[in-house]
Amino acid sequence: MIDTPFVIAGRTFTSxxxxxxxxxxxxAVMAQAHEASGAEMVTVxxxxxxxxxxxxxxxxxxxxxxRMFILPNTAGCYTADEAIRTARLAREAGLSNWxxxxxxxxxxxxxxxxxxxxxATKVLVKEGFVVLPYTNDDPIACRKLEDAGAAAVMPLxxxxxxxxxxxxxxxxxxxxxxxxxxxxxxxxxxTASDAALAMELGADGxxxxxxxxxAEKPVAMAQAMKHAVIAGRLAYLAGRIPKRMYANASSPxxxxxxx
Amino acid sequence: MQITLNGERYELDEPITVAGLLAxxxxxxxxxxxxxNLTIIKRHAYPEVxxxxxxxxxxxxxVGGG
Numbered sequence: 001m002i003d004t005p006f007v008i009a010g011r012t013f014t015s016x017x018x019x020x021x022x023x024x025x026x027x028a029v030m031a032q033a034h035e036a037s038g039a040e041m042v043t044v045x046x047x048x049x050x051x052x053x054x055x056x057x058x059x060x061x062x063x064x065x066x067r068m069f070i071l072p073n074t075a076g077c078y079t080a081d082e083a084i085r086t087a088r089l090a091r092e093a094g095l096s097n098w099x100x101x102x103x104x105x106x107x108x109x110x111x112x113x114x115x116x117x118x119x120a121t122k123v124l125v126k127e128g129f130v131v132l133p134y135t136n137d138d139p140i141a142c143r144k145l146e147d148a149g150a151a152a153v154m155p156l157x158x159x160x161x162x163x164x165x166x167x168x169x170x171x172x173x174x175x176x177x178x179x180x181x182x183x184x185x186x187x188x189x190x191t192a193s194d195a196a197l198a199m200e201l202g203a204d205g206x207x208x209x210x211x212x213x214x215a216e217k218p219v220a221m222a223q224a225m226k227h228a229v230i231a232g233r234l235a236y237l238a239g240r241i242p243k244r245m246y247a248n249a250s251s252p253x254x255x256x257x258x259x
Numbered sequence: 260m261q262i263t264l265n266g267e268r269y270e271l272d273e274p275i276t277v278a279g280l281l282a283x284x285x286x287x288x289x290x291x292x293x294x295x296n297l298t299i300i301k302r303h304a305y306p307e308v309x310x311x312x313x314x315x316x317x318x319x320x321x322v323g324g325g
Contacts, residue, residue, distance in 0.1 A: 020325030030323070045324025046292075048265040048317065054285050059321055075324050085294075089319050092292035092299050160325065187325075209325025 001237060006204055008182050009098075009130040009151040011069070015040045016199070017229045018071070018184065020209025024218065027062035033212055034068065037222035041069040043100055043209065045076070046090045065095070071132065073100040078113070080120040087124055099124060100154070100186075100207075101133040110160045114141045118148050125149030134186050137171040139178050152181050154207060157198060158188025161210040165194035169201060176202035192221075192228035199232025200240070260312035271310070278305035280316070291320045 006013045019039045024030035034042060042063060050056060063070065072090035077083035080103055087099040103120055105113030112135050121131050130151045135141050142153040155175055158164035165188060166172065176183055185198035186207040195206045206229055215221035262269050271280075277300055281288050293300045294317040300308050310316060 020323070022323040022325045024323065043325055044321040046319050047322045049284075049286060049291055049320045051265055051267070051269075051284060051318070058287075058290060059323055060290060070321070072321060073324050088299055089292040089294060089317075090321075092301070093290065093320060207325075 001234060003233065003237060006182070008132070013040045013069075013205075015226070015229070016205040016233055017195075017225055018043065018186075018205055018207040019212060019222070019225075020207075021045075021059060021063070022209050023213040027057060027059065029218055030213070031062045033218040033222040034063070035222075036219045036226065037212065038226045040067065041071050043071045043073050043207065046072055046074070046086050046093065069098075070094055070096070071098055071100050073134075074102045074120075076104070077102060078104050080116040080123070083116070083120045084123050087120075087129060088127075091129070096130075097128055098130040098132065098151075101131050101150075112136055112156075114138065114144075117141075118144050121145055121148040121150050132184070137168045137175065139171060139174045142175050142183075143178055146179065146181050150181060152184050152204075153179055154184045154186035156187040157185045157194065158190075160187040161214075162188055163190030163211060163214075164188055165190050166197050166201070169197075172198070172201045172203070189225075192224040195225050195228040196232035196235070199229055200235045202236050205229075262310055262313070263315040265317060274309050274311050276306055277308045277310065277316075280310060281305065281318070284318075286318065291318050293318050 006016050015038045017039045018041045019037050020043045072094055074083040074086040083103045091097050103113045103116040105111050117133050121133055124131050132152045133145050133150050134154045137155040145153055157166040182204040184205040184207050185203045189195050189208040189211045198206050212218050212222045260271050296315055
């Protein structure tokens, strides 16, 4: 089946899976997992260079930047100002004006502060950034972000790193109906079926880090996620059957032997 | 003279350019971003911008994240 391309801000991606670079046991394992995932976009964080110890390997040595598009994030930022400052630094350090915008509102849940997120989106869009905001699974917040100029909306499936899977299926359905920009489910995926479900609900893509990096075998999980995203997307396009309470025989009821 | 480098105090004998400091720290300028007294310094300006006593410098790069 021929799918429509996955396009964000005019850039086309073949894979609908976006993966992170955090929490891997080693950069070598990360590189293998990236390869197995088939992803074409990876997220990275912006942090101070370690001045005292320059011996550490560089993350970028393990990312094939010809194949992978790098999406820096503003993870760890708790105010709009902090996130804007980090986004500007990311643009300077990187190769693009894309930013995965995070403005966190609470340490335990890592839920976004929507008010600050919308404010930061407005500022960064004016400065020419392609803003991909990580947001709550709230259709109104998503609509406001879109109105603020976000290039995509990225509602969470569940809290970051929780592996709980999609918690509010209905909200994601509503966001699917509302959204005129790409919808990417970001965070909360625990296993392949979670990613498949996100895609079956009509998400244009899925972004995950911990589900792969934290799996016992990250490379195998990356491969599972690749297939899950493809399967979920195809199932969405194929149009599932309606659910019904009672059985509906698959084999003919006529022509039974001896009746 | 003393500067604040990535939140820590750092001693310098004399004013130095951003490019000079990066070379001294063995940091590849192509992979970092530099903020000097809250202003981002464009890469092409590294050889010109001079860091003086009491200045604050942030040097960031990309690390693993989600």
